Structure formats: C-alpha cells, structure tokens
Amino acid sequence: MHDKKQFFMRDPWVFDPDAEKVKPRDARLGFDTRCLHSGFDPAETREPFRSFVPPIVQSMTYPYETFDEIPCPVYGRTRTPTNTVLEERLAALEGGEACVTAGSGSQALFNLIFTIARPGDNVVTSLNIFGEGYKQAATIFPERCNVAFRFVDDPANPAAWDALIDNRTKLIWVESPSNPCLFVTDIPAVAEVCHARGVPLMVDNTTATAALQQPMALGADIVLLSITKFLAGNATVIGGAVIGPEPLIEDIRWNTTEFIGSVISPLEAWMVLQYLETLPMRMLRHSENALKVAEFLAGHPAVELVNYSGLPAHPQHELACRQMCAHGGLLSFVAPGGIPGAAGVMNRLELIVHAVTFGTSRTICMHPPTITHEHMTPEERKAAGIDDGLIRLSVGLENPQDLIADLDQALGMS
Numbered sequence: 001m002h003d004k005k006q007f008f009m010r011d012p013w014v015f016d017p018d019a020e021k022v023k024p025r026d027a028r029l030g031f032d033t034r035c036l037h038s039g040f041d042p043a044e045t046r047e048p049f050r051s052f053v054p055p056i057v058q059s060m061t062y063p064y065e066t067f068d069e070i071p072c073p074v075y076g077r078t079r080t081p082t083n084t085v086l087e088e089r090l091a092a093l094e095g096g097e098a099c100v101t102a103g104s105g106s107q108a109l110f111n112l113i114f115t116i117a118r119p120g121d122n123v124v125t126s127l128n129i130f131g132e133g134y135k136q137a138a139t140i141f142p143e144r145c146n147v148a149f150r151f152v153d154d155p156a157n158p159a160a161w162d163a164l165i166d167n168r169t170k171l172i173w174v175e176s177p178s179n180p181c182l183f184v185t186d187i188p189a190v191a192e193v194c195h196a197r198g199v200p201l202m203v204d205n206t207t208a209t210a211a212l213q214q215p216m217a218l219g220a221d222i223v224l225l226s227i228t229k230f231l232a233g234n235a236t237v238i239g240g241a242v243i244g245p246e247p248l249i250e251d252i253r254w255n256t257t258e259f260i261g262s263v264i265s266p267l268e269a270w271m272v273l274q275y276l277e278t279l280p281m282r283m284l285r286h287s288e289n290a291l292k293v294a295e296f297l298a299g300h301p302a303v304e305l306v307n308y309s310g311l312p313a314h315p316q317h318e319l320a321c322r323q324m325c326a327h328g329g330l331l332s333f334v335a336p337g338g339i340p341g342a343a344g345v346m347n348r349l350e351l352i353v354h355a356v357t358f359g360t361s362r363t364i365c366m367h368p369p370t371i372t373h374e375h376m377t378p379e380e381r382k383a384a385g386i387d388d389g390l391i392r393l394s395v396g397l398e399n400p401q402d403l404i405a406d407l408d409q410a411l412g413m414s
C-alpha cells in the first residue's frame with residue numbers, strides 16, 4: 001500500500017546544542033557589503049536578461065527541460081529566483097545558515113512553531129511579545145494544536161526561564177527589544193540556559209534588525225523577522241522570515257511553504273532587496289532621531305515614563321549597550337490620564353501619523369492597549385508594562401526638531 005505518511009513527512013529537525021555551527025554565507029564580508037551583494041552576482045545573469053539589479057522573476061512555474069529533470073525552482077509556491085536572493089541575503093545578514101520567507105512576520109512565527117512542536121509540546125516565552133504573537137500563543141496554538149505556551153514572570157532572571165522548561169519544551173522565544181515596551185532580554189544568558197537544557201533559542205530581531213543586533217552571534221539558534229517593518233522601511237510590503245539551521249529551514253519550507261502556500265511574491269521580495277541596500281544607514285539615522293526624541297520626552301513634564309534602551313535611565317541600558325550597536329527607532333511613552341489622555345495627545349499630533357505599523361521612514365504613533373495588545377488581560381498588560389496611557393512611537397527619518405515640535409504642541413504644556 002502507498003504509505004502516505006512516509007511520502008509526506010520529512011524527518012523533523014532535531015536540535016543538537018553541540019552541533020558545529022555552519023559558517024554563514026559571506027562571513028568574510030562586512031555587514032554593509034552583505035546588504036548590497038549577498039545572494040546575487042550580476043556576473044551570473046545571462047543574455048537576454050543580463051542585469052545589474054536582481055531581476056523580478058514574476059513567473060509562478062518553471063519549465064522542465066526534459067521529462068526526468070525537475071527544474072529548481074519548479075513551482076512558485078515553494079520558491080522563486082527573486083525570493084531565493086532575498087532568503088540568501090537575509091541569512092547572510094543574520095549570520096545564519098539558511099532562511100525561509102513567509103507572507104508576514106506573524107505567518108513566519110506560525111510556520112516555525114507549527115513545524116517544531118507537536119500536540120502535547122510546549123513553548124516558553126514571556127509577555128514581552130508583539131500582539132499577534134500573543135494571540136497565537138494564548139489561543140490559536142493551545143486551542144487548535146494542543147501546544148501550550150508558558151509565560152516567564154521575571155524575564156530579566158535567566159533562572160525564571162530555566163524553571164519553565166521541561167522535556168516537552170520545543171522552543172524558547174525571546175523578543176528583544178520587545179514591542180511595545182522595549183524590554184531587553186539578556187540573550188547570551190538565556191541561550192546558556194536553553195543549551196544546557198537542549199532546547200533551541202529563537203530571538204525575534206524585528207525591532208533592532210541585524211544592522212543593530214546579531215542574535216546568532218550572541219547565542220541564538222533561530223531568528224524570526226517581520227520584514228514588514230524596518231527591513232522594508234516604508235509600509236509598502238508585508239512579509240516575514242525565519243533564519244536558522246538548514247534542516248530546520250527546509251522542514252519549514254516543506255510543511256508550510258510547499259504544502260500550505262505561505263509565500264511572499266517576487267515583486268515584494270524584490271522591493272525588500274532595494275530597501276535592504278540602505279538598511280545600515282537608515283537604522284543609524286532612526287536610532288539618532290529616536291534618542292533625541294526620547295531625551296525630549298524624558299524631560300517633558302507631561303510625560304510619565306519613556307521606554308527607550310538608549311536612555312541611561314532604562315533598566316537594561318547597559319545590557320542593551322552590550323548587545324546592540326545602537327538602540328533603534330522604536331520607543332514608547334506614557335501620557336497621563338489613561339486612554340483619554342493618550343487619545344488627546346495622539347489626536348493633536350499634526351506631522352506624526354496615527355497608524356498600525358513601525359519601521360517606516362515617516363514617524364508613526366500607535367496605542368498598543370487598544371490596538372495590538374487588547375486581547376491581553378488587564379493583569380497581563382500590567383505585567384508587560386502596557387499602561388492605558390502608553391503610546392508607541394516609531395521614529396522616522398525626518399528632521400528630529402520637527403518631530404519634537406509636533407510632540408511638544410501635542411503634549412499641550414508649551
């Protein structure tokens with residue numbers, strides 16, 4: 001009889017903390033150079049499609065030359081040439097062996113956990129995670145797949161992570177700095193705990209990006225990315241990626257790309273490649289601007305609290321300085337007066353746009369308690385530091401004095 005299970009299932013990836021790390025692609029090149037060159041060599045293009053820029057191969061099927069020779073790629077659901085350039089570039093930037101992209105960052109998270117965990121398994125994380133990730137952890141996976149999520153109550157303490165791991169733990173998931181409260185987790189310390197227990201560590205590097213933080217060099221085994229944010233830079237693309245050991249990445253590709261069709265289109269992959277060329281300089285400018293705005297807010301009498309790891313008063317400032325080369329473009333602050341207080345400030349902003357995303361070249365504000373983290377219980381929001389008056393600010397590339405002037409008039413005390 002045809003054994004369907006044998007036909008469909010690959011051997012699942014098994015994590016080995018002692019496995020020798022494969023040297024990442026282009027490790028000899030500097031980070032800025034990898035942003036421009038990795039994954040694509042114009043010399044390898046052929047007439048009549050010889051090209052300086054990676055071509056957009058907007059074809060979802062790829063012809064066979066002979067009956068027996070399966071082309072690679074064969075069908076756009078599994079991979080496309082443009083997407084392969086993006087995957088190789090992202091793997092090179094994060095210092096990982098391989099990468100698989102997905103239709104969004106949330107989908108990339110789903111694909112990773114769906115591939116790695118079976119019913120009865122669990123994942124350990126904290127409440128310092130993005131809203132859709134929390135919704136997957138709190139309802140979708142436990143209710144639909146019988147995969148439990150355990151939330152560490154003191155994420156600053158490596159022993160608290162250790163305490164929640166058992167022999168059914170398949171993944172530790174850290175988001176650092178976290179959205180929206182910019183909590184910084186000690187990646188090397190948590191990696192040590194994970195590896196002693198034989199569990200892989202995944203770090204969501206969306207807010208910092210590889211330009212500012214290299215989780216794999218700090219001990220992470222897997223990196224999750226929302227491409228939608230700083231990587232694509234201008235709110236024109238939605239996409240995500242997982243970077244990690246090749247057997248895991250191919251397992252994810254098989255389970256969720258090939259069979260389920262979680263893909264990013266060639267045009268969008270190409271757009272991201274254009275944005276990646278300027279990632280290092282954009283991230284430094286976002287960071288410089290955010291620090292100026294954070295300093296202004298921290299000194300403003302109508303602001304109760306500022307979350308930005310670049311401020312010396314941030315509880316993990318020194319840790320952030322060890323792990324990151326700059327502190328990024330995302331910050332949050334608490335306006336007095338709860339939800340009406342935050343609404344008043346946001347409604348008065350003129351230059352800064354109210355919208356749901358971050359990492360854009362133009363500055364954006366958003367209200368996490370009602371828009372992204374509304375499904376957390378009030379107690380969970382309190383534990384995660386999400387005050388009713390919390391406003392998230394994604395500081396863009398404008399002249400920072402213009403942003404400060406807009407915030408000053410909106411805060412209403414000048």
Ligand SMILES: Cc1ncc(COP(=O)(O)O)c(C=O)c1O
Nearest residue numbers: 104105106130179206226228239
């Ligand atoms: C840290 C982080 N990771 C992942 C995601 C998911 O990204 P996407 O919006 O592409 O699904 C988000 C979204 O806000 C995020 O903030």
